[in-house]
Amino acid sequence: MKTPPHLYHIPLSRRRLLRSMAVASAGFTLPGFLAEALTISPTVTQGPYYPLARNIPLDKDNDLVRLNDNLTLATGVVTYINGRVLDASGNPVRGALVELWHADHEGDYLYSTSAARNPACDAAFAGFGQYLTGSDGRYRFRTIKAGLYQGRTRHFHWGVTFPGELRRTTTQTGWNEVAYAVNGSVWPTQNSNDNVFGTISNAEQRASMLLNFTAVAGISTGEVEASWDYVVGRTPTEPTYPAGGSLVVSGMPMAGGRFRLRVPAYAGYSYEVYGNPTFAELGWQALPFGLTETGALDRHIHTAAAEGTLDLYVHLPAIKGFYTVSYRVPGANTGTP
Ligand SMILES: [Fe+2]
Missing domain, CATH: 2.60.130.10 (Aromatic compound dioxygenase)
Structure with missing residues (x-):
């Protein structure tokens, strides 16, 4: 590889x-x-x-x-x-x-x-x-x-x-x-x-x-x-992040069998993981994930506390290795973990 x-x-x-x-x-x-x-x-x-x-x-x-x-x-x-x-x-x-x-x-x-x-x-x-x-x-x-x-x-x-x-x-x-x-x-x-x-x-x-x-x-x-x-000869405007959006992310296989999805985190935004039916047989269901490689798969949604890199660990494989990670603006439906 x-x-x-x-x-x-x-x-x-x-x-x-x-x-x-x-x-x-x-x-x-x-x-x-x-x-x-x-x-x-x-x-x-x-x-x-x-x-x-x-x-x-x-x-x-x-x-x-x-x-x-x-x-x-x-x-x-x-x-x-x-x-x-x-x-x-x-x-x-x-x-x-x-x-x-x-x-x-x-x-x-x-x-x-x-x-x-x-x-x-x-x-x-x-x-x-x-x-x-x-x-x-x-x-x-x-x-x-x-x-x-x-x-x-x-x-x-x-x-x-x-x-x-x-x-x-x-x-x-x-x-x-x-x-x-x-x-x-x-x-x-x-x-x-x-x-x-x-x-x-x-x-x-x-x-x-x-x-x-x-x-x-x-x-x-x-x-x-x-x-x-x-x-720059002018002051560029900081972008307003999309009202909602998604990223197609490849899963990195971990030694313990999980897949790590690495995404950019924005403070206050909430993240969910979906299997993509065109890539896998997972259907459009929110997948459970954990925040560590071996800890509990205890959530379907996570709100980032700070800007940076966010790693989400799922246990279900996607056939071609790709997942959809959706994110929502602060204050939007944050669901039930
Ligand atoms: Fe040139």
């Missing part, structure tokens, strides 16, 4: 971890802190190479260096980039979908109109990744240094979709350095004459997108890192 995609591929040295925690906690405890120093990130073109649905790899996690479980890693300078999605006041934005896509080390994108992926693109390079921010607004990716292609200087493409919205906002970051071709010659398109970076008229905004990458401390293999905060 394939292991589920992991959100935290990226090995962080102790020092970097502590540093990122310090930054995260500062942003959390002091909302608005440094707000006057924040520069709104400019919105620039998405460009033509956001992957088509069929180009997007099944492995779309935040590690672009390793595709699926391949042993071969993408070719290029391993590059870590992390930061936060902040509103204009400096408050972290939770639940923002951050997308990163860029060219491989030779300047070839995953994008293709005629194939699942561009055959010229490094087969070991994921080319695209996503990260959903938590309450600290933080994202992180491991990737490679983007390659150069005709007409542009070196750049990453970013998409940010705010919670409850359907349209991504796009921007691009570059390298605050002279771009050299693979053969060592100076690339004809630099930040100054690039048709994207060269047209950001506000000097501060432009500078905020040209990043300084530095060697990762303690690692001798040439890996580099940079931090970059995406600062």
Whole structure:
């Protein structure tokens, strides 16, 4: 069985971890802190190479260096980039979908109109990744240094979709350095004459997108890192959670024979589990469940006390392993446990 995609591929040295925690906690405890120093990130073109649905790899996690479980890693300078999605006041934005896509080390994108992926693109390079921010607004990716292609200087493409919205906002970051071709010659398109970076008229905004990458401390293999905060030019609205809804959840088999259903919990919302008649012979009945792997199956409904992860344990198998977990807004019928 394939292991589920992991959100935290990226090995962080102790020092970097502590540093990122310090930054995260500062942003959390002091909302608005440094707000006057924040520069709104400019919105620039998405460009033509956001992957088509069929180009997007099944492995779309935040590690672009390793595709699926391949042993071969993408070719290029391993590059870590992390930061936060902040509103204009400096408050972290939770639940923002951050997308990163860029060219491989030779300047070839995953994008293709005629194939699942561009055959010229490094087969070991994921080319695209996503990260959903938590309450600290933080994202992180491991990737490679983007390659150069005709007409542009070196750049990453970013998409940010705010919670409850359907349209991504796009921007691009570059390298605050002279771009050299693979053969060592100076690339004809630099930040100054690039048709994207060269047209950001506000000097501060432009500078905020040209990043300084530095060697990762303690690692001798040439890996580099940079931090970059995406600062939204408006305050995204927190979504109102649906009046009621349901999630299709796969059951994770436990050693004792139960199945664990893991769902996001919202404070005050009530959860119930149903077998799905299209997947199993359970019918539309609320299934009994417990809150622990081995404790009593003592309820048909559970009201979450806090936001976080909620694990529900059922003993009835679904034929294809999927269950429906429904949730109700606070104050709605909470039934009898
Ligand atoms: Fe591009």
